[in-house]
Amino acid sequence: ELKVEQNPLFLSMQEGKNYTIYCNYSTTSDRLYWYRQDPGKSLESLFVLLSNGAVKQEGRLMASLDTKARLSTLHITAAVHDLSATYFCAVDPNNNDMRFGAGTRLTVKP
Amino acid sequence: DGGITQSPKYLFRKEGQNVTLSCEQNLNHDAMYWYRQDPGQGLRLIYYSQIVNDFQKGDIAEGYSVSREKKESFPLTVTSAQKNPTAFYLCASAGLFGNTIYFGEGSWLTVV
Numbered sequence: 001e002l003k004v005e006q007n008p009l010f011l012s013m014q015e016g017k018n019y020t021i022y023c024n025y026s027t028t029s030d031r032l033y034w035y036r037q038d039p040g041k042s043l044e045s046l047f048v049l050l051s052n053g054a055v056k057q058e059g060r061l062m063a064s065l066d067t068k069a070r071l072s073t074l075h076i077t078a079a080v081h082d083l084s085a086t087y088f089c090a091v092d093p094n095n096n097d098m099r100f101g102a103g104t105r106l107t108v109k110p
Numbered sequence: 111d112g113g114i115t116q117s118p119k120y121l122f123r124k125e126g127q128n129v130t131l132s133c134e135q136n137l138n139h140d141a142m143y144w145y146r147q148d149p150g151q152g153l154r155l156i157y158y159s160q161i162v163n164d165f166q167k168g169d170i171a172e173g174y175s176v177s178r179e180k181k182e183s184f185p186l187t188v189t190s191a192q193k194n195p196t197a198f199y200l201c202a203s204a205g206l207f208g209n210t211i212y213f214g215e216g217s218w219l220t221v222v
Binding site for chain 2: 033041042043044045048088090092097098099100101102103105
């Protein structure tokens with residue numbers, strides 16, 4: 001059974017600080033996705049990582065993928081309040097039956 | 111505009127009733143999905159379909175049924191056999207290979 005584990009599940013940060021969210025998965029997958037969800041809303045795609053060593057950056061967020069370690073990271077640089085949300089990683093090892101982690105609920109405090 | 115449309119956004123169901131959630135996409139995507147999200151939890155896959163007239167069970171298919179008669183439509187029926195249906199339901203679609211999955215706005219189902 002495929003398992004996708006995120007940690008931490010809850011993260012409270014001060015504005016301006018850096019932190020990393022980790023996503024481990026239990027089976028081979030060349031594809032990993034990061035999504036953001038605001039309370040009561042749907043999911044917004046952040047990054048699609050399609051190969052080992054892939055790194056993508058958008059604003060204060062940077063995602064990377066190590067397929068050999070079955071690990072992806074989402075790094076937050078100089079956090080701001082607007083980044084407060086829940087972040088999900090997801091893998092799609094069989095092509096089109098995507099499975100999600102439990103999510104990391106991020107709160108950025110002034 | 112291209113996108114995924116779910117309806118209704120809010121739905122109340124009496125115990126013992128079946129209800130159907132609509133999902134329509136005009137993105138010409140082959141694959142469509144239904145996920146369930148409970149408060150404060152992640153997403154769990156209910157059903158998915160990669161092609162018209164074919165669909166597969168996900169991790170929590172019991173008490174749910176789907177159909178895929180048209181490429182653009184993938185309705186989900188929550189049957190009376192689903193004992194705890196109160197949740198947020200998300201429909202999604204994707205192209206076949208390596209593409210991002212796009213989500214609809216979701217439907218809130220509450221049993222009263």
